[in-house]
Amino acid sequence: MLSSVSQFFNAFGATVVVPIMIFIIALFLRVKLKTAAMSALYAGVGLTGFSWIIGEFTPVVTKIIHQMVNNVGIKLPVVDIGWQAGSLASFNSSVGLAFFVFGLIAEFILFAVGVTKVFMPSNLWNNFGFMIWGTLAYYATHNFWLAMGLSFFMLLYTLELAEVQADRWSSYYQIKNTTVCAAQNIVQTVPAILLDPLWNILGFNKVHLTPKTFQQKFGVFGQPTTLGAILGLLIGILGNLNRLASYHAWGQIFQFAVQLAAVMTIFPLVTDVFAKAFKPLANSIDQQRKTAANTQHITDPLNDRKRWFLAVDDGVGYGESATIISGIILIPIMVVIAFILPGNRTLPVVDLIALPFMVESIVAITNGNILKVIANGIVWFSIGLYCSSWLASIYTGAISHYGAAIPAGIILVTSFNLMARPLNAVVFAAFVSQDPLWIGLCILVYLLLLFCLRRYRSQIWHYLKRMADKNTINPSKE
Template sequence: MENMFQDVNAFFTAFGASVVVPVMIFIIALFLKVQPKMAMMSAFYAGVGLTGFGWIISEFTPVVTKIIKQMVSTTGIKLPVVDIGWQAGSLASFGSTVGLAFFVFGLLFELLIFALGITKVFMASNLWNNFGFMIWGTMAYYVTHNFWLSMGLSFFMLLYSLVLAEVQADRWSDYYGVKNATVAASHNIEQTIPAIFLDPLWNLLGFNRVKVTPEYFKNKLGVFGEPTTLGALLGLIIGILGNLHSLGTIKAWGQILQFAVQLAAVMTIFPLVTGVFAKAFAPLAEEIDKNRKKEVAEQGKEIDAIHDKKRWFLGVDDGVGYGEPATIIAGVILIPIMVVIAFILPGNRVLPVVDLISLPFMVESIVAVTRGNILKVIANGIVWFSLGLYASSWLGTIYTGTVSHYGVAIPAGVVLITSFNLIARPVNALIFAAFISQNPVWIGLCIVIYLVALYGLRRYRPQIWSYLNRMAEKNAK
């Protein structure tokens, strides 16, 4: 069995996401009766989009990392747990028996629970992001050496994530313009919780009446409201913060202006790549919509999407939403904010660095629920990701030990590591704590809460979606 898992790891390592994901999309498209030509183009668009994301992020990450390190050096503050990016956690997940077992059996489980109607999200279409569930099971196994408990944790993370994914599905689909699609990655879905529960507080403070959206910037500021120009201005500000002690030098201003142009490029190019990537899923999502409408018509009924209890969603990669203007603008604004918070937050031990470029991925659910209200996105991000810093601080030793144990080299001079994107997850951390305690009471409580949430979703899904739409409409455009 272990040899089989190693073969699976070798296969996916050899081909990578840019090959495996398109193949999966091609197969799913044919299953949905999409025309072969269109299915083939969907697969190609997925591969091109993923390759484009990889190129841009791999080029831009070192630039952002350098600026952040300079900001840290300027303050002189030392934090022992350093964020080195999600890639180390992904590699560790695919290097562990628990992780690989979940990758194989998790896919079968995703197909089963979808077929049984336990979830209305077809998660199998977003297979590659399963490492977000695998890393928690891998860490649990490192701590407890209990294979079945660790596997159970990964499966539970999947189940509860799918509930959140379905809760925000109608809003995400509507806001990002991809019919019957939603994101469900473990590392980026729990932000649905603060987006919903903190919204009444932000409305009480009047945030919903503040026009802070890309459309407003564009209408009021003209050329200065364009994402490209905003990227340049944000790059200028971040660049200056990273060079506060050397603003009188040509070298500093060279870096500042280069970073301004580089960030402007990212803000311009990412939406283009996102548009290509979205083309991979659009035909599949539209086919789902067409088939459902045909089925309803044959039954002689008229039913809107909100009240259609059989409506289901395609799980898509969160790269589909990364380049949307409000998403990328809010995410970039949060970069320096989270660095400053890391310095001043009492008890925090984590320095977010490499995964800061992932912040646009991390705020998508908040953007969808708040209808692109950038002020609310930033406020929610500050609250939730600050709690996430505490989660990462606690898990620093465990995560470092796990990554080291499964063969990933720790950078020289770094004592403890983390991934701000994977591990700065308050709810995931609480569930992890319950499972590694091996206390039936705490584990049972997690399961009971999930079952209650699932029952509520199945019984009141139209009411939940209608409520979220009314929430969204309260935000000024």
């Protein structure tokens, strides 16, 4: 059965399966048949557009990063080969496939009984983010049920974090009652919340570094297309420092500047198409929420305890200006940090293009404050480099065991996007220790946070709104 499931999803792929799921959900939400069909089609078009752009741009970025690395001359033993190998291994392992089926059923049940207010099946393709950790745990311990338990527990706290940041994400990215819920990207909610008071003490909230202020202060030079070209020039120069006297080098530099400017221009357009897939569903949810809220005389959606959210692919936010600008700026920063960080063994390469995905929750919580996004990214992803270094031998063994190819000449591999996750790594360590004390502690912390979320959700959302408002020039009044 599991083999058949694997063959089915490999045959049709995300660009077909996700639109089918969206079409079914739209019908359940009483969206008109024509609108539901168009939502599904927009989802397929959006996913295809993302895969084409990232597929074409990733080799270009990877080449520049390799040149930057060669210029420095420092060799790191753990090389990031991208998340795709981890996804392939997840769908090839018995634990991964079992959780793909079990996890989908569990997501329906958890939503139906009210454990979570996030409807996750609409984003089922990102379940591989849970599957990969279960695959690693099974490879390390050979304990099937422990590995399944780990994947399920990660699903639980991912849903919890997704609900915590849900109001901020839907407000910032302007798609009502939606949130992202990818295991590899949602954990950035933690540093975004915990570190914000520190950044405010340092005055980062007073530095209004947002796409809007960029355009107001710098005019044409503050637009995403122009910023892309400028960032492309800088990154291209860093990749060609040892041969700037060559016209071939400057050819590559200017080509990369135009290519990055194209990505910064085209990606928001693709994002708009992808967002069209979810807006009719989100509007239907919002209309039903308002109807129910009116009967209870609830005027503020932050106080609506029955409000629920549709999980959407984080590609919806990738092309937003602050998100893609922050992610691109972090590319050379993370390469430099990888070299200077004491004890780090990981070289981030291929997954650097995923940095805009990785910062979405931070962008939403900080209201697009690019300085805070970069600061949070530096702290969190630096810790993440240590995590991926520690996990490298297990990750390499697991993905090679389950059929993913290891590039020739590389001994240890990782995925910066999947493995550089401090919270996930800590939970993984607790479960693979097979110590009931550590596993029980993880479960206890989750239950305490779930209690707080169920009882104080509106207060949490109001706090996050006030926190976000501190980053605006004219804060809104509560």
